[in-house]
Amino acid sequence: MRKDTKIIIIAVSAVLAVFSCASQKKVKQLQEQQMKADINIADDYAYRPDGELDIDAMAKKDSVVSFEFFGKQVTVMDAVKDENGEMVAHDVINAAVVTARFRNIAERHGKIDLKFDVTVPKEMLDSKWQLRFYPQMTLLGETSDLDPIYVTGKDYRKDQLRGYQLYQKYIDSIITDTTVFINRHLLETFIERNIPSLAKYKNSMETVDPKTFESDLGVTGQQAIDHYTNWMRVRYNRRKIRNKDKMFHKYVKAPIRTEGLRLDTIITNPDGGMTYAYVQTINTRPKLKRADVTLAGEIFEGPEKVYSIPQTDPITFYISSLSSFTDGRNKYRSMIVYRQVEANSACWVDFEQGRSEVKLDLSNNATEIARIKKNLHGLLDNETFEMDSINVLASCSPEGSIITNAKLAQARAESVTGYFKDYMRHVADSMRREAGFAVSVDDSYKTSEMSSAYKAADITFQSTSRAENWDPLDKLVEKDETLTDADKQDYKEMRSSIGDVDALERQMQGRPWYKHVRETLYPRLRTVEFTFHMHRRGMVKDTVHSTVLDTAYMAGVEALKDRDYELAITKLRPYSPDYNLAVAYCAMDYNVSAQDILEQLPETAEVDYMLALVYARKGNSTAAVKRYMSSIQKNPSYKFRGNLDPEISELIKRYRLDKVGAEDDIPVDL
Secondary structure, eight states, rough: OOOOOOOOOEEEEGOOOOOOSOHHHHHHHHHTTTTEEEEEEEOOBBBBSSSOOHHHHHHHHEEEEEEEEEEEEEESSSSHHHHSSOEOOOOOEOOOOOOEEEEEEEOOEEEEEEEEEEEEOOOGGTOOOOOEEEEEEEEEEEHHHOOOEEEOOOOHHHHHHHHHHHHHHHHHHOEEEEEEEHHHHHHHHHHHOOOOHTTTTOOOSSSOOHHHHHHSSSOOHHHHHHTOHHHHHHHHHOOOOOHHHHHHHHHHHHHHOTOOOOEEEEEOOOSEEEEEEEEEEOOTTTTOOEEEEEEEEEEETTEEEEEEEOOOOEEEEEEOOGGGGGOOOOOOOEEEEEEEEEEEEEOOOOOOTTTOOOOOTSHHHHHHHHHHHHHHHHHTTTTEEEEEEEEEEEEEEEESOOOHHHHHHHHHHHHHHHHHHHHHHHHHHHHHHHHHBBTTTOOBOOHHHHHHHHHHOOOOEOOOOOEEEEEHHHHHHHOSSSOOOOHHHHHHHHHHHOOOHHHHHHHTTTTTTHHHIIIIIIGGGGOEEEEEEEEEEESSSSSEEEEEEHHHHHHHHHHHHHHHHHHHHHHHHGGGGGGGHHHHHHHTTTTTHHHHHHHTTTOOOOHHHHHHHHHHHHHHHHHHHHHHHHHHHHHHTTHHHGGGGGHHHHHHHTGGGGGHHHHOOOOOOO
């Protein structure tokens, strides 16, 4: 899929040679050789804070110089000046173009910078051509188009501008003032001869009443204007307007693409070719460990494509991440396992007013009771717990007296209890019928279904009641979106000042909000709550202390490994101060939070290295170098890891830490 492209137009006329021979010869040569551009991993260019190439900084680098040596171009590495001020090489290598196909790059601040060079050979450069390159990036198996590159030759650009000039000339020829089509001289002569009374208004700002014009000749003013209008010119002008798009395509055969310009840098090669330094920033994403980039393109001469540039081999960026510092060891937590456990469920069973019989066809009773039956089946078939008893608690809404409601609530509790006792006996009978009998090797008769059946029949039920559900009503009133704040405050004051609930209910009946409360909230108070009392199978002691895997913490660790740093922080934050949480903070550039945690932890190699990163980001080079060297002393492999992290790599280059052994003193010139 191609995103909205930003077109990069690069004027390279200064480096394009104009040959007298026809371009067809060059095209044929390209086709025979299957000539293509190439992409390779960019050198370590110096970049300004705004992301642009810092040419001045690059020019100041004196550790790499090139010069002629016995007729060969050589490169001096790690050059130093002698007593005469001349550059003396430590190492000398022959100049060569090294095309790197892969590189390790660092993920920082949730972003990754892919830097690569697009190298174009001189054979593909011509002043009459426009080169269009289309880089593609593949992440996690999904390929998308990057911003294309347009390289425009001098003569090609001239032809483009000439087309725009011709089109502008055509646009300028379109007449916008329609009064020029009127023969004003003949119209004025007509008025002077036939309506002399109107002629005096010729140079006047006053308006003429159309009826005055029409009364003398019997024609309107517009009819007179139409009569003296050159309609042939009008039609010709209108045709020009209709043909604007057609003429644009006629004159502008190769439109200039200008949207989304991005400034980058071109480096001209000594061999006459060119190099384009391409930088693409992408956001990190979970499990992203590599990015592949390829390049294809086209060459245009005018509107015609004359050559398809073959696709390059991919270059690969292996993305190094601080997630590699994750401590993946399992984390456990202590817990107390209780033999006795409870499970709770509630349903809303509706009853006829003043009655206690359970009726499935009333209101939503069938659905609610079916849900409780399903819960019972699940608990009976549970392999971990055995059910001992079930407590049924019925409640009423506040209308009516408290004494009447208490009796009614208890009657309803007993009615529901009786209903489910009968249901459990039915379940037990069904299990026995479905299971049948099985003869085992020791001539005993038993099945797991039979065992469950007997348990179902032996479960004890207990009926309890709560006359009126006032506390739940308080919560319902507070959360209700229909009642106003004044209504809720009125209810609260009545609730706190009137102790007699019967008197309170009578007082509420006189309030304008009572009707809503009774019709909407009261039905939700007529509940039947079930408490299932169970015990763990095979457990004798009342409590057992156990150690279990902390799954919540390990979910945060997995998120950190997958580079989903925001999720990792969310999961791990409750465990602060924690090393893995500090790693996630570092990955997201939350350096203050990371430092606060790391400085509280024991000084391991990993902690030292992470602190070196944090100190380097905050500009404390002295502390950063000390921590980095300390990490190497504890774990020598971090000497190589340092080259993958730009913060540490900069310290290594600046203070030549690669020349310092883990056992050496830290540089004193920090």
